[in-house]
Amino acid sequence: MREFKRLHQLSEVDELLEHQLSFLYISREGCSVCHSLLPQVQNLMENYPQIELGHIEVNEVPEVAGRFSIFTVPVLILFVDGKEYLREARIVQMDQFDEKVSKIYEGILG
Numbered sequence: 001m002r003e004f005k006r007l008h009q010l011s012e013v014d015e016l017l018e019h020q021l022s023f024l025y026i027s028r029e030g031c032s033v034c035h036s037l038l039p040q041v042q043n044l045m046e047n048y049p050q051i052e053l054g055h056i057e058v059n060e061v062p063e064v065a066g067r068f069s070i071f072t073v074p075v076l077i078l079f080v081d082g083k084e085y086l087r088e089a090r091i092v093q094m095d096q097f098d099e100k101v102s103k104i105y106e107g108i109l110g
Helices: 010-016 032-047 063-067 094-109
Strands: 021-027 052-057 075-080 083-089
Touching: 010 021, 010 052, 010 063, 021 032, 021 094, 032 094, 075 094, 083 094
Parallel strands: 021 052
Antiparallel strands: 021 075, 075 083
8 A cells, every 4th residue: 555645735745746647635634535535545556656646634734725726525636747637526436536547647657
């Protein structure tokens, strides 16, 4: 299971987005969906070792909601060269999400 780097400020998010492939998991404290989905996403990311992983909580860094137009949590965002390529929110179908990530990953890294 791959661990996500805990991010505590927007500058750390900016550093994460400097990588070619980066993934941001946005959640909040007390969100049961957020906490149950995270281990599933961590397991899935085992298949994508080139993706840099970050996790940030909206209640800790409220500015992240405005920066990425977050209206619900959890939100899963995949970035390529700092640009958003894929976003899923709230209820995520893991098999479909895996397919989408795989296509992007293979398309970028060949």
